[in-house]
Amino acid sequence: MKRGPDDDALSWGDESDPTYVAPDLADDDPADDDLTEVDRADVGHDSAEPADDATGAGEQPIEDATSVGVEPVKQDAAGSPRWASGAAPTAEVVEANRVAVSDAKVRQADAAEDAAVEDELADAEEASAQLSSAALITFGVVGGVFFLYTIGWLVAFIRNPLHPGGFAEVWQDVQGVAAIAAPALWFLVTLLLAARRRVAVRLIWLLVGIVVVVPWPFILGV
Amino acid sequence: MTDAESTVPASAVPEASATPAKPEVRSTAKRRRGRAGWIVAVVFAVFYAFDIFEALSNLVGVLQAYSDAGVALPTPALLTIIGQIAAPVVVFVLALWGTRRARSGSAVLVFLVGFAVVAVITLDLQSVFRSLVGF
Numbered sequence: 001m002k003r004g005p006d007d008d009a010l011s012w013g014d015e016s017d018p019t020y021v022a023p024d025l026a027d028d029d030p031a032d033d034d035l036t037e038v039d040r041a042d043v044g045h046d047s048a049e050p051a052d053d054a055t056g057a058g059e060q061p062i063e064d065a066t067s068v069g070v071e072p073v074k075q076d077a078a079g080s081p082r083w084a085s086g087a088a089p090t091a092e093v094v095e096a097n098r099v100a101v102s103d104a105k106v107r108q109a110d111a112a113e114d115a116a117v118e119d120e121l122a123d124a125e126e127a128s129a130q131l132s133s134a135a136l137i138t139f140g141v142v143g144g145v146f147f148l149y150t151i152g153w154l155v156a157f158i159r160n161p162l163h164p165g166g167f168a169e170v171w172q173d174v175q176g177v178a179a180i181a182a183p184a185l186w187f188l189v190t191l192l193l194a195a196r197r198r199v200a201v202r203l204i205w206l207l208v209g210i211v212v213v214v215p216w217p218f219i220l221g222v
Numbered sequence: 223m224t225d226a227e228s229t230v231p232a233s234a235v236p237e238a239s240a241t242p243a244k245p246e247v248r249s250t251a252k253r254r255r256g257r258a259g260w261i262v263a264v265v266f267a268v269f270y271a272f273d274i275f276e277a278l279s280n281l282v283g284v285l286q287a288y289s290d291a292g293v294a295l296p297t298p299a300l301l302t303i304i305g306q307i308a309a310p311v312v313v314f315v316l317a318l319w320g321t322r323r324a325r326s327g328s329a330v331l332v333f334l335v336g337f338a339v340v341a342v343i344t345l346d347l348q349s350v351f352r353s354l355v356g357f
Contacts, residue, residue, distance in 0.1 A: 156345070171276045175341035182338035189331045213342050217349035 121196075135199045139191075142206045146183035152215030153180045160217070182213045258326040263318055266333035270310040273340050277306035280348075302351040309343040 089097070157176040162169050186209035194202045255263070281303045288295045317336040321329035 153342075153345075156349075168276055168279050171272055175273070175276070175344055178338045178341035179345050182335075182342045185335050185338050189335050193328055193331065212339060214346075215342075216346040220349050220353050222349045222352045 135203075138203065139206075142203070142210065143187055145210055146187045146213070149183035149210075149213055149215055150180060152218035153182070156215055156217035179213075179215075183209070186213055253323050253325075255322055255329075256326070259321070259324075259329050262326055262329050262333060263321075266317075266337065267314065269337055270314045270340065273310040273337075273344065274307055277303065277310070277344065280306065296354060299351050299354045302347040302354070305347050306344050309347075310340045313340050313343075 153176075157180055160176075162172055162176075187206065190202060190205045190209060194205060284299075284303060285295065313336045314333075317332050321332050324332065
């Protein structure tokens with residue numbers, strides 16, 4: 001099968017090709033630009049010489065020798081000025097770009113973390129907003145159990161009076177007072193520190209407290 | 223952070239308002255125990271050590287009384303006293319681990335509850351000991 005010119009990735013078109021771009025405008029190689037400028041200067045000195053000999057077959061002929069003395073403004077196909085080779089990014093520009101990119105990445109990561117925190121907070125607020133009357137009654141019942149525990153520890157403390165004589169007895173009394181305060185402390189601190197957790201989590205910690213702070217001295221009657 | 227702030231695109235957030243958000247994020251994810259947190263831990267460690275000293279003095283006194291009477295201390299009763307010694311250590315380690323990323327105020331509350339729980343366990347074991355030995 002014969003391949004047509006349109007099948008080639010690179011084709012050599014001429015002015016009849018609608019995609020044809022004049023070589024002077026499409027050439028991006030700075031080395032060729034330098035060579036072209038030198039050649040043009042040579043042409044400027046000898047304006048009578050045909051331009052095709054100096055610039056090659058692919059170059060546009062230079063019409064007027066007076067235009068050679070003025071630095072030509074190079075433009076690309078879009079009409080904007082082309083980058084000169086001296087405008088290549090310097091080390092400062094590269095470093096500034098690197099810092100800007102890293103800052104942007106950090107800012108993006110922070111935004112993602114903020115979004116995650118917001119979602120978590122929204123979930124917690126939704127959970128706390130849905131504190132149904134059933135959950136409220138459950139917390140009340142558990143609080144009542146802790147209150148009964150407090151009374152139990154108070155009775156046990158009164159049953160076993162100590163007469164402080166030394167550090168051990170004093171510390172025994174301190175432990176007795178701490179045990180009286182233990183149910184209330186567990187209840188309040190659980191609701192305080194787990195305020196943003198789900199109701200089930202708070203309830204589990206309260207049930208653990210009900211098991212831990214049972215007043216065994218009151219139950220055993222000793 | 224309010225809902226209005228959360229709806230602003232990240233690119234539109236000015237630098238001045240984006241910077242204070244960093245400590246807030248770190249406060250929930252990567253916070254470590256600071257100097258105040260360690261001071262709280264050390265102060266409560268002293269109180270927990272008093273509990274251990276109390277239990278050790280009980281152990282020495284009970285062993286001395288039983289040896290003077292020439293009677294062997296029952297093993298369950300001995301285990302209750304050993305439990306009184308171990309309880310402050312276990313509870314303190316749990317509280318220390320549980321407050322590794324907590325604020326100092328929260329750590330104070332957790333150590334306080336732990337101290338009360340140690341007192342509860344100690345008095346529980348003492349009551350069990352009295353019910354075991356009969357006095």
